[in-house]
Amino acid sequence: MQLTRLFNEFFNSEKACGIILIFVTILSIVIANSSLQAPYINFWHTDIIGHDIVHWINDGLMAIFFLLIGLELEREVYCGELSNFKTASLPIFAATGGMLMPAAIYLLFNYGTATQRGAGIPMATDIAFAIGMLSLLGNRVNPSLKIFLTALAVIDDLGAIIIIALFYTQTISWVNLLIALCIFVVLLILNRLKVYNLIPYITGGVFMWYCMLHSGVHATISGVLLAFAIPFSRGDEKSPSYRLQHFLHKPVSFFILPVFAIANTGIAVPGNWIEGLAHAGSTGIIAGLTIGKPLGISLFSFAAVKAGLSQLPSEVSWKNIIGAGMLAGIGFTMSIFITMLAFKGETTISSAKTAILTGSVISGIAGLIWLAFSFRKTNALPE
Structure with missing residues (x-):
């Protein structure tokens, strides 16, 4: 299977980003637990025009x-x-199972408790980390599995965005929301009129983001709406969508995501952090990521194929699907993002972040070992 140039660019940038994310995450945790702990953590909570730095990073x-x-x-x-449906249905079903099963497992531990609101935390998959870990296996990984995991993660992120809109939105300002939606409609009209200049879309996107920020609906939703308003045309290099996607890859991979990681992983790990992992919230997150993700993805994929709704990609085995499900348990970026929306108390947030890191590390290592073993057994694409 031939990969398109844009997919190769996307995969390679995410691969490099994954390595950087691992490095900055470790660095941030080390600094947050050193003698620089207080000034380091306080820096990220410095107020700028009514919001701290972390807020501007997370919402802007x-x-x-x-x-x-x-x-x-x-x-x-x-x-x-x-x-088309046949190719799209498997990652769609897999992503659905990969969201529902972790949430169900989390609720088994937390239903009716103060941490019930965190059910969305283990539902997310971090694209950069998941692909970064998969890339460590080199050319033994066939293109079909790469595309399956990427498509699954993209759909997973869309699901996370919908969950944010439905369950993590507080008081809504209908006036601001209506203005934001009106701007979106105007951008769609420009799309239909075949206006290919990006400036009107970017300008409208900034105003849409501002209105969404003040509407109560999470401002990041405006990013997704803007994406679907930008003309795709034929998808070639002259397409506005292609040009913007090409432009954004490196800034997002090598600046935005690392900055987000640094700002949100400054976790002062308490001396009793192991005991903290035994709390219902932490247990639910770890179990959701390490067990719920691969279980939900594998079961829903198997059911979809057996029902004739989907087909397994060429040169991809069920062992590969299970391994991809394990890597999907790396919830880092989106899981931390949802944590910041779900909880308010610093202690609860810190415990959740520690659980996310723990579950993500376990998922990443387990997935890497599982896939390495399965590739060696099948000798599908030897190096």
């Missing part, structure tokens, strides 16, 4: 990340893995 810079995710999803819908 991350809207650009979601714009890129939306553009990638748009490409997949028009000419990629999601362009």
Whole structure:
């Protein structure tokens, strides 16, 4: 199978980003637990125009990340893995199982408790980390599995965005929301009129983000809406969608996501952090990521194939699907993002972040070992 140039660019940038994310995450945790702990943590809570730095990163810079995710999803819908039902259905079913099962497992531990609101935390998959870990296996990984995991993660992120809109939105300002939606409609009209200049879309996107920020609906939603308003045309290098996606890859991969990681993983690990992992919230997150993700993805994929609704990609075995499900348990970026929306108390947030890191590390290592073993047994694509 031949990979398109844009997919190769997307995969390679995410691969490099995954390595950087691992490095900055470790660095941030080390600094947060050193003698620089207080000034380091306080820096990220410095007030700038009514909001701290972390808030501007999470609500501002991350809207650009979601714009890129939306553009990638748009490409997949028009000419990629999601362009027809047979190819799109497997990652769709897999992503659905990969969201529902972790949430169900989390609720088994937390239903009716103060941490019940965190059910969305283990539902997310971090694209950069998942692909970064998969890339460590080199050319033993066939293109079909790469595309399956990428499509699954993109759909997973879309699901996370919908969950944010439905369950993590507080008081809504209908006036601001209506203005934001009106701007979106205007951008769609420009699309239909075949206006290919990006300036009107970017300008409208900024105003849409501002209105969404003050509407009560999470501002990052504007990034996804903007992506679907930008003309895709034929999807070639002259397409506005292609040009913007190409432009955003490196800033998002090498600046926005690392900055988000540094700002949100400054976790002061308490001396009794192991005991903290035994709390219902932490247990639910770890179990959801390490067990719920691969179980939900594998079961839903198997059911879809057996029902004739989907087909297994060429040169991809069920062992590969299970391994991809394990890597999907790396929930880092989106899981931390949802944590910041779900909880308010610093202690609860810190415990959740520690659980996310623990579950993600376990998922990443387990998935890497499982896939390495399965490739060695099948000798599908030897190096």
